[in-house]
Amino acid sequence: MLTKPFYHSIKIQKMRFITFLLIPLLFLTGCHTIMLGHKQKIQVKSNEPNAKVYIDHEYVGETPLKVKVERHEAPLHISLAKEGYETTTIEVPTHRTRATSTLGNTWLGSVLTGPGGLGLALNIDDENPTMALSSYAIGFSLPFVIDIITSNKKAYDYLSSELTLPIYKKNKKVEDVTDLIFCSEVNINLKEGEKAGKITYNSYSRTIDWEKDIQFKDFELEKAVNESLEDLNFQVPDFESKNTLTPLKLPRYIITAEVTKFFNSVTTKYANADIYPIQSNIEVIWKVKLRRTNNTLMEKKISTKGFNISTDIRSVFENVFSQNFHEFLNTSSELYELTNKSVETSLEQKITIQKNIPISEEFEDLVNSVVTVNTEAGHGSGFAISEDGYIITNYHVIEDVDSLEVILSNDQKLEAKLINYNAQRDLALLKIDHVIKPLPISTDDVKLGTSVIAIGTPADITLGQTLSKGMISGKRTIEEKTFLQSDVSISPGNSGGPLIYNGKVIGVIDAKVVGQGVEGITFIIPADEILNALNITYSDIN
Numbered sequence: 001m002l003t004k005p006f007y008h009s010i011k012i013q014k015m016r017f018i019t020f021l022l023i024p025l026l027f028l029t030g031c032h033t034i035m036l037g038h039k040q041k042i043q044v045k046s047n048e049p050n051a052k053v054y055i056d057h058e059y060v061g062e063t064p065l066k067v068k069v070e071r072h073e074a075p076l077h078i079s080l081a082k083e084g085y086e087t088t089t090i091e092v093p094t095h096r097t098r099a100t101s102t103l104g105n106t107w108l109g110s111v112l113t114g115p116g117g118l119g120l121a122l123n124i125d126d127e128n129p130t131m132a133l134s135s136y137a138i139g140f141s142l143p144f145v146i147d148i149i150t151s152n153k154k155a156y157d158y159l160s161s162e163l164t165l166p167i168y169k170k171n172k173k174v175e176d177v178t179d180l181i182f183c184s185e186v187n188i189n190l191k192e193g194e195k196a197g198k199i200t201y202n203s204y205s206r207t208i209d210w211e212k213d214i215q216f217k218d219f220e221l222e223k224a225v226n227e228s229l230e231d232l233n234f235q236v237p238d239f240e241s242k243n244t245l246t247p248l249k250l251p252r253y254i255i256t257a258e259v260t261k262f263f264n265s266v267t268t269k270y271a272n273a274d275i276y277p278i279q280s281n282i283e284v285i286w287k288v289k290l291r292r293t294n295n296t297l298m299e300k301k302i303s304t305k306g307f308n309i310s311t312d313i314r315s316v317f318e319n320v321f322s323q324n325f326h327e328f329l330n331t332s333s334e335l336y337e338l339t340n341k342s343v344e345t346s347l348e349q350k351i352t353i354q355k356n357i358p359i360s361e362e363f364e365d366l367v368n369s370v371v372t373v374n375t376e377a378g379h380g381s382g383f384a385i386s387e388d389g390y391i392i393t394n395y396h397v398i399e400d401v402d403s404l405e406v407i408l409s410n411d412q413k414l415e416a417k418l419i420n421y422n423a424q425r426d427l428a429l430l431k432i433d434h435v436i437k438p439l440p441i442s443t444d445d446v447k448l449g450t451s452v453i454a455i456g457t458p459a460d461i462t463l464g465q466t467l468s469k470g471m472i473s474g475k476r477t478i479e480e481k482t483f484l485q486s487d488v489s490i491s492p493g494n495s496g497g498p499l500i501y502n503g504k505v506i507g508v509i510d511a512k513v514v515g516q517g518v519e520g521i522t523f524i525i526p527a528d529e530i531l532n533a534l535n536i537t538y539s540d541i542n
Contacts, residue, residue: 044065044163053067053080054078054079055069056076078091084169086167090163171326171330174336175233180236181254183226187218192211195209198263250291252291257287262282280316281306282303282306282320283302284304285300286301286328288332292400293376300332345422363467370455371409373496380456381393383496383497384436390536392429394510395428397428398418404417406430407464425529427533439500441505446472448475449472451501454467454488456490457497459493470522478523483523484506495509496509506526507526507527
């Protein structure tokens with residue numbers, strides 16, 4: 001039985017003992033650092049051998065590589081670089097912590113904050129004070145015991161295993177692109193019951209399935225794809241442009257992407273690490289289509305494996321999707337061929353038409369010379385320039401279509417053939433096997449304020465030969481091309497129709513400026529450019 005003085009002596013010694021333990025923890029670095037040293041091992045591999053490894057921007061060797069790095073507060077930046085390949089960079093935390101920062105996970109934390117326990121078990125009460133040391137208490141006088149059993153130490157132990165980082169060939173930049181291309185949609189389509197991921201923890205392994213269908217359109221990835229296309233010198237239309245005076249150019253080609261698989265695999269020895277290495281696998285179906293007809297020109301299914309160190313699954317997804325997109329470009333030489341294919345002009349036939357065409361200002365006569373140009377992609381307008389059936393329209397009306405049909409003012413439908421076109425000036429020449437009253441083309445200068453009429457098929461194909469009236473309100477040069485400007489009312493479907501003054505064609509309706517608060521701005525191709533742009537001449541016979 002202990003005497004009272006001796007009991008008080010134990011209490012004093014107990015407090016001194018605990019104080020002796022706590023004070024050093026305020027000043028010592030994390031005990032894993034003491035236990036493992038100020039450096040840690042990193043093994044770096046790459047899918048392509050002999051990639052240069054940079055750690056915090058300093059060259060340390062080539063893959064495969066084993067290296068020791070200093071532990072410090074800021075994360076390490078590990079980069080792989082190789083000629084002809086994109087540089088891959090990841091951030092790896094290796095910071096040291098004060099021992100007290102991990103106190104809650106130690107045996108002492110079990111006394112202060114609850115069970116957690118290894119090390120020294122204190123069992124002291126007024127009646128029967130005792131102090132029992134567990135097997136871990138032998139090293140207690142050395143602070144490494146604190147952190148050797150904490151989650152912080154576990155957080156970077158995985159770096160002792162190898163990091164396999166992917167590098168990808170650089171995408172080549174295109175030159176002299178004439179056709180616009182745009183990523184119109186990225187759809188996520190993951191099915192219920194398909195594999196979503198796998199977690200391996202020591203000998204325990206579990207596979208996770210998608211619990212329900214996941215379907216949505218990812219606008220952020222659409223934007224990222226279009227930005228990448230621009231970086232590679234593809235011509236991408238600027239739908240967010242605030243320049244309302246420039247007619248919007250629509251893409252000839254569109255790219256779509258459908259994510260059909262997204263699988264992540266995590267292997268770790270530690271259940272409560274702060275970060276994990278994640279091996280990801282994504283499968284994307286890429287398609288390139290003609291915008292006007294929606295015809296698919298090419299389709300590829302690309303599977304990509306990626307490596308990430310992150311707990312942000314969105315970041316992981318974006319990274320591996322980006323890798324997949326660049327792999328798609330690297331395996332799609334035909335895409336480069338498509339966009340580099342010049343479609344500026346096709347003027348194989350030299351056409352001769354009569355010059356002195358009778359003039360009539362009667363609306364009934366004028367509308368009989370105007371036609372609707374109908375295609376599988378939509379409709380536009382046009383007008384006859386010769387009795388033997390040559391028709392002028394816009395190139396964008398007939399671009400990439402397989403069939404052409406002309407509808408006359410009496411609703412008669414006739415097959416049409418494409419003769420010549422000039423995509424740069426947005427003009428096309430068609431031919432029908434039918435006699436039709438032509439409109440004369442004026443080469444005279446048109447004054448501002450001149451009253452004009454437009455004839456065409458606005459909005460709906462049943463509204464053929466609709467007339468609208470306005471005036472010439474300006475003359476503009478846009479991207480080195482000359483346009484007349486008018487406040488005449490037009491709608492989609494008027495494209496290719498004539499603008500008429502005193503019974504003569506003074507221009508071809510081309511585009512309307514559309515925007516909030518914008519009204520009455522229509523651009524017209526001057527008539528004096530029609531003949532030269534389409535390789536048309538007048539006959540010497542009047």
